[in-house]
Amino acid sequence: MTIEQRVTGFIRENFLFSDQATPLSPADSLMEAGLIDSTGVLELVAYLEQEFGIAMADADIVPANLDTIAGISAYVSRKQSAAKAA
Amino acid sequence: MSEIRTFGPDDVPAVAAMFQRTFRDRAVPAPASLAQHIGDVFLRHPWYDPEVASRVHVSDAGVVNGFIGILPLPLVVGERRLRSGMAGSLMVEDPSKDPLAGARLLRSFLNGPQDISLSETANLLSQRMWERLGGTTVTGLSLDWMRVFRPAGLAIDVASGRIRAARLGRPVAAMCDSLARRAGGGFFRATAPDGVEGREVDEAGLMAALDTIPPSTGVRPDWTAEVLQWVLRTAEVKEQRGPFHRRVMTARGTTIGAAVFYGEPKSLAWVLHVTARPGAEAKVMEELLAYADVTGFAGMRGRVTPALHETLLRQKAFFFRRGAFVAHSRDPALVTALADPAAVVTGLAGESWIRLIGGTFR
Numbered sequence: 001m002t003i004e005q006r007v008t009g010f011i012r013e014n015f016l017f018s019d020q021a022t023p024l025s026p027a028d029s030l031m032e033a034g035l036i037d038s039t040g041v042l043e044l045v046a047y048l049e050q051e052f053g054i055a056m057a058d059a060d061i062v063p064a065n066l067d068t069i070a071g072i073s074a075y076v077s078r079k080q081s082a083a084k085a086a
Numbered sequence: 087m088s089e090i091r092t093f094g095p096d097d098v099p100a101v102a103a104m105f106q107r108t109f110r111d112r113a114v115p116a117p118a119s120l121a122q123h124i125g126d127v128f129l130r131h132p133w134y135d136p137e138v139a140s141r142v143h144v145s146d147a148g149v150v151n152g153f154i155g156i157l158p159l160p161l162v163v164g165e166r167r168l169r170s171g172m173a174g175s176l177m178v179e180d181p182s183k184d185p186l187a188g189a190r191l192l193r194s195f196l197n198g199p200q201d202i203s204l205s206e207t208a209n210l211l212s213q214r215m216w217e218r219l220g221g222t223t224v225t226g227l228s229l230d231w232m233r234v235f236r237p238a239g240l241a242i243d244v245a246s247g248r249i250r251a252a253r254l255g256r257p258v259a260a261m262c263d264s265l266a267r268r269a270g271g272g273f274f275r276a277t278a279p280d281g282v283e284g285r286e287v288d289e290a291g292l293m294a295a296l297d298t299i300p301p302s303t304g305v306r307p308d309w310t311a312e313v314l315q316w317v318l319r320t321a322e323v324k325e326q327r328g329p330f331h332r333r334v335m336t337a338r339g340t341t342i343g344a345a346v347f348y349g350e351p352k353s354l355a356w357v358l359h360v361t362a363r364p365g366a367e368a369k370v371m372e373e374l375l376a377y378a379d380v381t382g383f384a385g386m387r388g389r390v391t392p393a394l395h396e397t398l399l400r401q402k403a404f405f406f407r408r409g410a411f412v413a414h415s416r417d418p419a420l421v422t423a424l425a426d427p428a429a430v431v432t433g434l435a436g437e438s439w440i441r442l443i444g445g446t447f448r
Contacts, residue, residue: 031185038181038189039211042218045193058090058194061186 093140227411239384278376304428343370357388359433
């Protein structure tokens with residue numbers, strides 16, 4: 001599974017309560033849709049750190065990295081690439 | 087790019103203004119006394135620790151739009167000294183614009199170098215955030231107690247907090263209470279314990295008494311006389327709570343406990359702190375309640391501590407939930423130690439003594 005698919009699965013399971021009918025595209029704003037708030041984002045961060053073995057700095061917890069599935073996937077890819085390059 | 091950074095003196099006006107808009111009257115500018123107090127407790131605290139300090143969230147535009155207040159709290163458990171911080175006053179200006187700011191502020195604090203992070207005033211949202219970050223709710227410390235002596239008077243006191251004219255109902259309430267106390271078969275009366283004497287004392291008297299009470303064997307603040315005196319002086323004035331009282335209890339000439347509380351007769355007394363020699367908790371609490379009853383208070387309330395739990399129930403106090411006490415540590419044993427009846431982490435050790443709770447800044 002791709003990063004995008006795994007993140008989508010997590011969001012559906014935890015924030016949509018496994019509802020498969022609700023449309024959820026990679027570019028949808030999770031905050032505008034009310035799916036993620038200040039508590040939800042902490043759950044998401046914990047998932048990303050555990051699932052993908054990355055460490056998120058406080059400065060990385062910004063909408064640009066976490067507001068869309070596409071943004072989250074791109075962020076995780078960048079972190080994994082940086083870790084491999086190091 | 088938005089950022090989290092340590093709260094500094096230059097941030098005080100912005101944080102005071104945000105506190106005024108968030109928790110007080112939006113239409114009125116923050117009084118200078120509010121800014122002064124915020125600076126006092128979060129920057130000029132004698133235990134100030136720059137690594138376990140308050141933080142601000144700064145928006146993309148460079149504006150301070152979030153704050154988490156951290157009170158430094160060195161703790162002792164057994165022979166071990168702990169670095170700790172008590173968090174409160176978490177606020178974000180217009181969270182809909184920056185929904186991640188609160189989470190970032192709290193996460194930044196919990197990722198700090200302290201051994202244990204605490205908050206005793208977490209609302210439901212904050213409590214969930216703490217738990218998402220691996221924190222634990224300490225249920226035994228998350229309750230308030232209230233003992234009612236004059237139910238009608240208490241109702242008037244609570245109502246007059248919202249409608250001043252409600253005070254006009256006090257004479258009628260006094261008659262109702264007189265009848266209720268006669269008909270209630272002693273239910274509303276608090277009885278003083280045999281062999282215990284209590285007296286109101288000044289600051290020196292309280293400090294001298296506290297000095298004679300052996301420290302708890304559980305988790306407790308690493309008090310020095312200077313810091314305790316500074317905290318007590320800072321806590322002295324809470325206009326919304328009433329005058330500050332210091333009471334010391336003795337038995338056969340030995341100090342067995344002390345309490346500090348706010349309030350004036352006919353209203354509700356707010357207990358900030360109760361301390362007692364091991365085994366004397368019941369006598370100290372009974373004396374305090376009896377004094378409040380005889381003095382004419384409508385009721386008395388405070389924070390439940392495990393050491394006083396059973397005594398308060400026997401004294402016909404009822405318990406209710408206010409804010410949650412939450413704790414976070416990489417060492418689970420430290421969190422477990424907080425639930426021990428010997429732990430002393432509320433009241434003067436907590437956040438409730440600061441004037442942001444119960445103070446009127448004009």
